[in-house]
Amino acid sequence: MTVLLPPSETKREGGDPARTLDLGALSFPELSDERAAVITAARSVSSEESTARTALKLGPRSVAERLRNLELDTAPTLPAIERYTGVLYDPLDAPGADDATRRWWSDHVVVQSAMFGPIGAGDRIPAYRLSHDAKLGALRLAKHWPGPSAGALGQRADGLVLDLRSEGYRALGPVRDAVTLRVVSVDDGGRRRALNHWNKTAKGRLAALLGRTGAEVGDTAGLLRWAAAHGVEIERTDEGWDLVAESLAGARV
Numbered sequence: 001m002t003v004l005l006p007p008s009e010t011k012r013e014g015g016d017p018a019r020t021l022d023l024g025a026l027s028f029p030e031l032s033d034e035r036a037a038v039i040t041a042a043r044s045v046s047s048e049e050s051t052a053r054t055a056l057k058l059g060p061r062s063v064a065e066r067l068r069n070l071e072l073d074t075a076p077t078l079p080a081i082e083r084y085t086g087v088l089y090d091p092l093d094a095p096g097a098d099d100a101t102r103r104w105w106s107d108h109v110v111v112q113s114a115m116f117g118p119i120g121a122g123d124r125i126p127a128y129r130l131s132h133d134a135k136l137g138a139l140r141l142a143k144h145w146p147g148p149s150a151g152a153l154g155q156r157a158d159g160l161v162l163d164l165r166s167e168g169y170r171a172l173g174p175v176r177d178a179v180t181l182r183v184v185s186v187d188d189g190g191r192r193r194a195l196n197h198w199n200k201t202a203k204g205r206l207a208a209l210l211g212r213t214g215a216e217v218g219d220t221a222g223l224l225r226w227a228a229a230h231g232v233e234i235e236r237t238d239e240g241w242d243l244v245a246e247s248l249a250g251a252r253v
Contacts, residue, residue, distance in 0.1 A: 001217045003109045003162045003207055004118075004153075004178070006169040008084040011068075011127040015076030015083075019124055027110070027120035028152040034144065035116050041136035042069045042115060042128070055135050065129040072115075075126035080111050080119050083127065091204035092211070101211040109207065110153070112169040114141055117149050132168040141172060149173030159218040164203040179220060181206075181234070181243040198245055205248040206232070212253050 023032045045055035052058055052066035068075070077083075081094040081102070094102070106122035113119050114130040132141060153161075153175050163170060163178035170180075183202040184192040195202070210217075213230060217223045220236075227234040230252045233244035 001108055001160045001162065001215065001222075002153075002156060002158070003210060004165050004170075004173075004175065005088070005109060005111050005121075005203075005207060006165045007080075007111055007113050008086040008089055009131065010086045011083050012078060012085050013127060015078040015124075015126065017076040019077050020074055021072055021077060021124075021126050026116060026123045026125075028118055028156070031117045031148055031152055034148050037139065038115055038117075038130075038136070038141070038144065039069075039072055041139040042130055042134075043072070045136050046070055046129070055137070056129055057131065057134065058129070062129075068127045068129050072126050072128060077124035077126050079106075079122045080113070080125050081105050081109065081121040083125055084111070086200070088200035088204040088207075091201060092208045097211070100214060104211040104214050105207075108210070110156070112149070112165050112173050114145075114169075114172065117145055118153055118173055132172055145172040146174060150175065160220060160223060162223070164207065179223070179241055181241050182239070183245050184242045185245050192242065195245055202243060202245040202248055205251070206243065209248070209251050209253065 023035050046052045046066040046069035049063055049066065053063060056066060058066060081092065102122070106120060109121035110118050111121060114132045114134065115128045116125060119125065134141060150173055153173055161175050161178040163175060163180045183195045183199045185195050186192055209230060209232065215226050217226050224234060231247060232251050233247035235242050
């Protein structure tokens, strides 16, 4: 089973200063050239505040984040699952997770980074600033990443691929036959409503539970068995696959 997650705009600061970025040590090392090209382009647009504001879509409060892209080679690193923060990653509580959970995430979770392409949850990365729709001079992420990322992910994917990425990040690394989940809320009358605000939180809770239960899932039937065993409502509908957000509140570890 492979679980695909989007990254987060917000990043945890710090890390191990003795372990800086090593492109060859990241998962999917065949993407090293593509990663180096994005890093070079990001560094170029980040070198001046005026270009960084436009290219990286930075506001007055976030413009200092351009400096992260100038220090990618020397900045301290953290595992990706710890580097990202925000509404999707906070439910994982990765810094406080036990070793077995962290191993499960390292073995099964892939994050689609705008800067580095697909990376493993345990891959060590520095803080950076880059979104899927950033414009890095002549380099367009929407053209740069899809082919190489899809090829790399296709080589890794073995069994079920559970795609929890947002639309913009799915486009950077398309995966055929992946299962995507629509997060819904069900009212007392049984009516379903797709969620926007709580969408990422629900996906984060799902990824957390998969890791903490050491889920052994190889196909959609296995996913449904796991969900039923832990009180999570995942259902196949005419429109695809639904994840009922409320069920995660009482899910069993």
